[in-house]
Amino acid sequence: xxxxxxxxxxxxxxxxxxxxxxxxxxxxxxxxxxxxxxxxxxxxxxxxxxxxxxxxxxxxxxxxxxxxxxxxxxxxxxxxxxxxxxxxxxxxxxxxxxxxxxxxxxxxxxxxxxxxxxxxxxxxxxxxxxxxxxxxxxxxxxxxxxxxxxxxxxxxxxxxxxxxxxxxxxxxxxxxxxxxxxxxxxxxxxxxxxxxxxxxxxxxxxxxxxxxxxxxxxxxxxxxxxxxxxxxxxxxxxxxxxxxxxxxxxxxxxxxxxxxxxxxxxxxxxxxxxxxxxxxxxxxxxxxxxxxxxxxxxxxxxxxxxxxxxxxxxxxxxxxxxxxxxxxxxxxxxxxxxxxxxxxxxxxxxxxxxxxxxxxxxxxxxxxxxxxxxxxxxxxxxxxxxxxxxxxxxxxxxxxxxxxxxxxxxxxxxxxxxxxxxxxxxxxxxxxxxxxxxxxxxxxxxxxxxxxxxxxxxxxxxxxxxxxxxxxxxxxxxxxxxxxxxxxxxxxxxxxxxxxxxxxxxxxxxxxxxx
Numbered sequence: 001x002x003x004x005x006x007x008x009x010x011x012x013x014x015x016x017x018x019x020x021x022x023x024x025x026x027x028x029x030x031x032x033x034x035x036x037x038x039x040x041x042x043x044x045x046x047x048x049x050x051x052x053x054x055x056x057x058x059x060x061x062x063x064x065x066x067x068x069x070x071x072x073x074x075x076x077x078x079x080x081x082x083x084x085x086x087x088x089x090x091x092x093x094x095x096x097x098x099x100x101x102x103x104x105x106x107x108x109x110x111x112x113x114x115x116x117x118x119x120x121x122x123x124x125x126x127x128x129x130x131x132x133x134x135x136x137x138x139x140x141x142x143x144x145x146x147x148x149x150x151x152x153x154x155x156x157x158x159x160x161x162x163x164x165x166x167x168x169x170x171x172x173x174x175x176x177x178x179x180x181x182x183x184x185x186x187x188x189x190x191x192x193x194x195x196x197x198x199x200x201x202x203x204x205x206x207x208x209x210x211x212x213x214x215x216x217x218x219x220x221x222x223x224x225x226x227x228x229x230x231x232x233x234x235x236x237x238x239x240x241x242x243x244x245x246x247x248x249x250x251x252x253x254x255x256x257x258x259x260x261x262x263x264x265x266x267x268x269x270x271x272x273x274x275x276x277x278x279x280x281x282x283x284x285x286x287x288x289x290x291x292x293x294x295x296x297x298x299x300x301x302x303x304x305x306x307x308x309x310x311x312x313x314x315x316x317x318x319x320x321x322x323x324x325x326x327x328x329x330x331x332x333x334x335x336x337x338x339x340x341x342x343x344x345x346x347x348x349x350x351x352x353x354x355x356x357x358x359x360x361x362x363x364x365x366x367x368x369x370x371x372x373x374x375x376x377x378x379x380x381x382x383x384x385x386x387x388x389x390x391x392x393x394x395x396x397x398x399x400x401x402x403x404x405x406x407x408x409x410x411x412x413x414x415x416x417x418x419x420x421x422x423x424x425x426x427x428x429x430x431x432x433x434x435x436x437x438x439x440x441x442x443x444x445x446x447x448x449x450x451x452x453x454x455x456x457x458x459x460x461x462x463x464x465x466x467x468x469x470x471x472x473x474x475x476x477x478x479x480x481x482x483x484x485x486x487x488x489x490x491x492x493x494x495x496x497x498x499x500x501x502x503x504x505x506x507x508x509x510x511x512x513x514x515x
Contacts, residue, residue, distance in 0.1 A: 009171035013068060014044035015051030022064035029061075029090045055102070059093040066101060070161065071168030073097050073136035074202065077292055091416075095254055095293065103131035103139050109156045116239035122146075124237060128154070135294070137161055137205050137310070142247060145237075151247035152234060153307075155208065162206055169199050201289070201402065205310030208243040215245070215309040221284045227272055229303045248305045253413065254293030264298050270418035271426045273304060277410045278430040281313070281403060282320050289313035289406045293413055313402040321438050322347075323403065327431045331424055335361040342394070349393045360388045 017023040023044055027037050054067035065076040080094035110121045110128060121128055127144040132153075134140075138161075141154045158164075176195045204210050212233045219230045229248075237244035251258040253273075259266055273296070280287040288295070290311040297305040315323070322345045329338035339358035342348045348357060414421050 006171040006174040009167065010174070011047060011050060012052065013072075013171070015047040015049070016054070016064050016067055017051070018044040018048040019051030020054050020064040020067065021060035025060045025090065061090060062093050062097060065094075065097065069168045070136040070165045071172065071202070073101070077136070077290075077294070080292065097136065101134045101136065103134035104158060106130050106141070108159055109139070109141060109154075112156050112159070113154065113242050116242040117237060125152075125154075133294075135308075137165075137202075138208075143244075145234075152237070152244050153231065153247050154237075155243040155245075157206065157208065157241040165202060165206065169195070169202075173199075197402070201311050204312075207240055208238065208310075209240050211308075211310045212238050212243050212245075214312045218280075218286065218288065218309060218312065221286055222280065225276065225279070227303050228276055229299060229305050231305070231307055245307070248297055248299070248307060250297030250299045250305050252293065253296035253298060253304075254416065256417070259298060259417075262298070262300065264302055266417040267421075269298065269302075269304065270414040270421050273417070274410055274414045274421075274423065274426050275430050276304065277406065278427055281315065281406075282324055282430065282434040285315050285317060285320050287313045287403075287406065289402050291406060291410050291413060293416065296413070311402075313406060315403055317438075320434075324431055324434050324438065327427065328435050330365055331428050331431060333365060335359075335365060342389075347394050348389065352392050357388075357392055360391070364388055 014023075017026065018041075023041065052064075052067035054063035056063070058066065062076070065072045076094045076097045080091050080097060106128070109131070113121050113124070113128075117124060124146060125143040126146040126149070129142040131139045132142050138155050138157045141156065143152050143154045144150070145152055172195045173192070176192050204214075212235065215230065215233050219232065222228055222230065231246035231248045234244040234246070251262050251264065253259075253269075256266065259269070273291070277287060277291060288306050288309065288311075290308060291306065295306060295308040297307075299305050322341055325341045326338055329335065329341065336355075336358045338361050339348075339354050342357065343350065343352075343354055411423055414423070414426075
């Protein structure tokens, strides 16, 4: 339930960062300026005693995030793939959040399996191991099917995880609401929509039937991709809180020593993981949106194996073309075309100057392309691009949030395998191939054929649909009523209390997530 009671969660966040020693680690990792360091420490330190202590055997940042709950753990998982952002030491510390969290007991897991599948565990599985991996939302057991002795992985949701996640996300909503109302400059970021998007994505992870369906669709799309493999879902042994799939043997993608010992070519792997992601996003419009090292293995034959399909991304065909043209424009250093694409898609207000925007984009691209290969970063580009689009009034595109975040994550994975990877050089063949097939005479004919089919299906309904659209547009054009004074006063009191008791530290983290 959303509301001011979530202030307590904000207080606990800042206090926990201080109590576990994570506040200083986080500030150092993000190279926070002196003023921000002073404010964060001043707001959090007096309330240190209110924070969770966490597991003292864990490093500070990992200790704080695991103590705070699943939504914070998800944030840490993202950071663990970006050593170029948080540094190698912190990235290694956070990597345990991917699949090495404290497990719940095997007895609880078996009880959950029996409740969900309606049969005693011993009748389904001849063997059911202790947890082999434990993440923020679920854990995995290795088991053997009694029917045919096949090795399988059984994924089971954590007990009461739905309630724990709800508590975290409610506090995020409160913080986003306050940022949106009292920081006019941040409204273009659509913080409430960002949190709603994040909320919806993770809610999908809490129903393993949806994950099973996503895995099945993803497997159908990628069945012909060389060097890529997915474990098959065992539908008869899967339900809302339990998912069973083939067991996949392989070296963890995040263990370079194991990859080297197995004789795998890490340079080739780094290029393949990036190109696979781009192929899935551009070709299919359906991609694995949680491709950190904890969800990837390398099979003995060198194939990349992906699993954990709780977060999948989908983008429509038009958005794919826009995204590809932007990448293609940067690859070719055609900044005028990149600017035109932003205007054509409505990403930048039409009253801005396209030539001025193109010059601003050149200022973003040229310094990056002048760097050494190991410094050419998609993450750096997105950061600079964010600064430019803010100046030109571009609003956050919520449909691109997951795509952009995953691009940054995959870049982090590729760079961990090969620090010298040239992101643009590797991406160029995939983007160029997609552009050649989706933009040109053949694509125009395909689009016209699809348009004709739509008109044929909806022809009799078109007059009514046009009338309804015009009426709706007229209604939306009406000026909304101003906010009530009482609401503003009430929220002002909430903001004052939050800042006064340590909520500021949480708002710093939320801002980092938005960036």
